[in-house]
Each structure stands twice: as C-alpha cells, then as structure tokens.
Amino acid sequence: MDRIMSCKEHIEEALDDAVYGGFKLPVLKAFFPVDKQNHKCAYCEESPIYVVENEYSPTI
Numbered sequence: 607m608d609r610i611m612s613c614k615e616h617i618e619e620a621l622d623d624a625v626y627g628g629f630k631l632p633v634l635k636a637f638f639p640v641d642k643q644n645h646k647c648a649y650c651e652e653s654p655i656y657v658v659e660n661e662y663s664p665t666i
C-alpha cells in the first residue's frame with residue numbers, strides 16, 4: 607500500500623502509519639473522493655478528506 611486515506615480526526619495516525627509502514631517520503635494531500643461509497647478513512651467510517659502518499663522516487 608502506498609497511500610493511506612484519513613478523515614480530519616486521524617491525520618496523526620495516518621502519518622505515523624506511513625512512517626512505520628516504510629514510506630520514504632510521506633506527503634499529506636487533500637483528498638476529494640469521486641465516489642464516496644468506495645472511500646473511507648483507514649481508521650473509522652468517515653469519508654476521507656486527506657490522503658498520505660509516498661512521494662519517494664528511487665531515481666532522485
């Protein structure tokens with residue numbers, strides 16, 4: 607997994623999990639769900655409004 611979605615309550619958890627999950631360069635971005643039914647926070651049932659993605663590229 608190279609992205610973790612989070613509601614506004616669970617940003618800290620998402621960032622911690624990104625670091626512990628091996629993300630070399632976790633970046634927090636706003637997330638705009640196209641289909642809310644298919645997306646929810648990784649920690650609760652809320653709609654996510656943030657996503658942590660791994661921006662690390664081995665070529666840099």
Ligand SMILES: [Zn+2]
Pocket residue numbers: 612613614615616647648649650651652
């Ligand atoms: Zn949540």
